[in-house]
Amino acid sequence: MTTTHTHKRRVPLWDNARWIAITLMVIGHAILKLIAEADAAYTLYLFIYAFHVPVFVAVSGYFAKSGPPDARQMHRLLTDIILPYVIFETIWTGVRWLLSGKLVPEKLVPDYSTASWTLWFLLALLVWRIALPYLVLLRYPLLISIMISIGAGYLPNIDGTFTLARALGLLPFFVFGWKLRQWLLTDTWLELRAGIIWRWRAGAIGLFALIYLIIALNIETLRDLQVRRFLLYNEAYGVFDYSEFWAGGIRLAVMLLAFVLIVAFLMLVPRRTTWFTDLGAATMYIYLLHTFVLYPLRETGVLDGPQPGWVLPGMIVLSVAISIALSLPVVRRVFRPIVEPRARWLFRSTAATPTDTIVVPSRDNR
Template sequence: MSGTMRPAQQRGTAPPQTPADGVAAHPATHPARSAPEGAKQRDAFFDNAKYLAIVLVAMGHAWEPLRGGSRSVAALYMVVYAFHMPAFIVISGYFSRGFDASPRQIKRLVTGVAVPYVVFEVAYTLFTRWTDRTPDRPISLLDPLYLTWFLAALFIWRLTTPLWRLVRKPLVLALAVAMLATLSPSIGNVLDLQRVLQFLPYFVVGLCLRPEHFQLVRRSEVRALSVPVFLGALAMAYWAVPRMNDAWFFHRDSAEELAAPGWYGPVMTLVLFGCSMVLVACFLAWVPRRRMWFTVLGAGTLYGYLLHGFVVQGANFGHWYDHGWVHGPVGAITVTLAAGAVVTVLCTPPVRRLFQCTMEPELKWAFRRDATDLRRPL
């Protein structure tokens, strides 16, 4: 989840109402429904939440080169990483409740998640061959590079949705799976399964939520309580910076790989799940319910998510962080504002139109007939 693809952590680092059933404009947002496009009105609350979360993702990536020299930046980084991806994944699960693996929905999953995954896996590999000066780096669709791990994970999570809707205690089972994953360093990097399994409980939480649950976090008392909770989280993170390995928040490694005793894994899974869900609730409590100037950008968060990675890599290649002033307070503020501005531009409608062919392709030529016709007997 880090913003820099270091040699030892190149793959699986780091991150998503929309057009046509929601797997495209941000994979974490729209219901996999069978209703016609535009049949339901977009909810400004979720678009606002997606935009604000993607801004935090970009800021987190911008802070990474600064956290080694600033305990305050490292604390902010830790708090943001505790909830921004869980928030995306919870919303993804919430809008996947209607997924029943019908032909029409499978088609949308392929065009809105699988195709962007392939396109950006190849694009990131080619780009990092240049920026990292590694011309022999292979293109591997089984080992997600950088931000593409989320698309691979969403594809798997959505396909398993019918199972989680069938079992009696889905969250308990998902937490058990995540806990066991931390004990298994042999899982490896195939489709970043370690991350898929460790983040799974947040997706399942989303599947279990109902509209009234989101109404609860919008109450004024929850908003008031969220302020001391966030302040407490920042204070705790500031204390933990020199004492804790923040890689636990990335959910990409087993306990053994983090040089911790095996039993740490299951315990940290439960502790981090509780902390992350509290912070997700606090974050959602402050998301505006009405339309804002940035509401329209919530439909383009997948674009901002995937495209800003090239800017991050370009900044590292251009040695933008080598200037001393960048590592001071003014530099940290400048980098933060620049990250927010860049990802905002990348979510705008003109950028969406430019890259729509890769993010939301129709691919009519790839399917035998319209997906709705596949339901009819042959």
């Protein structure tokens, strides 16, 4: 009964957005090995990365709580973020150790300060959720988060340690998602008539087509300018030879474009229930598990060097299939203990006072 009630409260728009965004992420990871040799793959890669990570971060921010955290929220930080991170970082350590072919004890020691592959998102999400209640106390949280993001890019000591560079770099999109809820834009959008909706959608389609065309026509220039490095938000500008004072302006331009594309993307997402709406509730399973499926393709050298023309569309189809497969109920049942660990054994059965003394009910209150 509880599950049914919760399901009715879910808005299809957001589950649809989650699943499409995470599928685009799988595609981006799947075609990474192709971008060095194929301009078509690199064009698609830059197009996807111009908005899909910002969308995913903004959706997370939309549902974030901005008030002081209560016991339930603190509990969820542990079970939804910290424990899965520790579990999967440990698993990746074991995978690398096994594939190294050498019984080197040092390789079996996890480095929890450096996130493996996609696990950076969990650490960044932890930072964003902790920071949001403090940011919203300020008068202009979105503007301040943008300044933090741009400023962080000038500091080379802010790097991948505990994924701090990405956490600060992508912070504006998390705050932007939270602001979307404050502005009630989604409620207004869901109430618009179909005729008006399609006018906006036509504009969004035109914008995405224009962005794709611009990227395709200037792909060699964009490759030379290392625009991809700006889209990842994980390095200081000077690391990839942008030591000039105006380098932050490029991040700002990329960020402002991403804000527009986030809104355009949400306009194109179906508002009603679709065949993939229910799959949108399993995005964390896709996110954490798809890397194990793609890892052999990326590391065995199968995709190295020039590839036949059918490989790019083939990888896109494979990515969609992976996203669907990892959303299935059977996958969620099997992997729930490591993706969504409840860890009841970890928590106290009774509450504690601020002085850490256990509250024992009096006989009169029993």
